[in-house]
Amino acid sequence: MVREPLDNSAPAGPPVVAAEGEVNGIWVVRAQGDLDCDSIDPLFIALWQAVAGHEVVVLDASAVTFADSSFLSLLIDVHRRTELRVAAPQAVVTRLLRTAGVDRVIRSYPTLDAALGEPPAVS
Numbered sequence: 001m002v003r004e005p006l007d008n009s010a011p012a013g014p015p016v017v018a019a020e021g022e023v024n025g026i027w028v029v030r031a032q033g034d035l036d037c038d039s040i041d042p043l044f045i046a047l048w049q050a051v052a053g054h055e056v057v058v059l060d061a062s063a064v065t066f067a068d069s070s071f072l073s074l075l076i077d078v079h080r081r082t083e084l085r086v087a088a089p090q091a092v093v094t095r096l097l098r099t100a101g102v103d104r105v106i107r108s109y110p111t112l113d114a115a116l117g118e119p120p121a122v123s
Contacts, residue, residue: 016042018063020050023116027054028087032063035071044074051081058115062088067096079106087115 016039018030027050031043050057057078064071075097078084086093086108097103109115 016040017046020046022054023058025054026056026058026116028058028060028112028116030060030063032065034066035064036066036068037070040070040074043071047074047078051078054082056083056085058085058087058112060087060112060115061090061093062112064090064093067093072096072100072102075106076102083121085109085115085118087112 014033016031016033016035018032020027020029022028029043029046029050033039035043047057047059059075059078071093075084075086079102084106086097086106088111089097089108094103094108097106097108109118
């Protein structure tokens with residue numbers, strides 16, 4: 001009897017980074033879905049590329065449905081290198097930031113427009 005190998009791979013879902021681009025000199029990265037140690041790499045790459053060339057980076061988190069410590073660690077690292085703004089975070093992201101105590105350091109905005117509307121902080 002011949003057995004077919006098991007396919008343990010997860011079904012391909014939508015990409016973690018839904019879109020990215022510049023709006024009035026501010027780089028915006030839109031993330032979506034579940035962000036954990038198994039899925040964070042595309043967001044990691046997108047944010048690190050953004051940090052290299054922009055003083056302000058906005059993460060549109062409106063479509064993030066789950067986030068773990070790898071996501072939190074990435075946000076903290078990006079925040080250390082640029083002005084990171086988190087736009088329209090769902091409850092899961094807000095709760096993660098608040099629980100870790102970084103909600104006082106990493107600024108969140110209710111909408112993407114609000115995050116884009118504030119001038120960059122003066123260093």
